[in-house]
Amino acid sequence: SLSKRDGFSHDKGMLLWLEHNLEAERLTRGRPRAFATFDQLLQHPGDTLNRIAQALEMSFPIALDQALPGINAFISPQLRHHSPAQTAATSELEALALQLFAHLSETSEGRPVNEELLENVAAELAGIRAGWPALVVEHLSASQQRGGHAQLMLNRIIRSGSWPWGRPFRVIERMLGGDI
Numbered sequence: 001s002l003s004k005r006d007g008f009s010h011d012k013g014m015l016l017w018l019e020h021n022l023e024a025e026r027l028t029r030g031r032p033r034a035f036a037t038f039d040q041l042l043q044h045p046g047d048t049l050n051r052i053a054q055a056l057e058m059s060f061p062i063a064l065d066q067a068l069p070g071i072n073a074f075i076s077p078q079l080r081h082h083s084p085a086q087t088a089a090t091s092e093l094e095a096l097a098l099q100l101f102a103h104l105s106e107t108s109e110g111r112p113v114n115e116e117l118l119e120n121v122a123a124e125l126a127g128i129r130a131g132w133p134a135l136v137v138e139h140l141s142a143s144q145q146r147g148g149h150a151q152l153m154l155n156r157i158i159r160s161g162s163w164p165w166g167r168p169f170r171v172i173e174r175m176l177g178g179d180i
Helices: 002-006 010-027 038-043 045-055 064-074 092-108 115-130 134-159 164-176
Strands: none
Touching (some): 010 092, 010 115, 038 045, 045 064
16 A cells, blocks of 8 residues: 555565564553554454453543544545455565564464564565665665654644634635645
């Protein structure tokens, strides 16, 4: 879906997915956390959200039994674009992603986290990255930093006091189909 939405190559999507999930797992070790798959959320949103709330010892601002009709109206199986279980690995990155997905799926079903497996996946990913030219890695890192900075600036603008004042002008601009 990243290739459709953002024009990313399949391998870039696999790389991003691997990095984000490995980092999220590593940075939450020793803290309350919950694992859930997109399929669990699509098939049983109430049960999945309730399990997450219990694992994190939290409550939602609106009780789940009250929010569930709206959640069920919003979440639908049509949101699924593809299924990793139906995919055969076509690259080293995809093989690692499928291995990590399988383990995280098992973990979401109550099996314990296998930190050794996760460290092995991270080491294999680092080994793959080591084979890439340093200049490409530097370019990707710089691009990611610029994108993060741009997002930060956009968030600051949107949260600023002047953003609501400019809304009428943005509405007119969209109506006229151009820049004012």
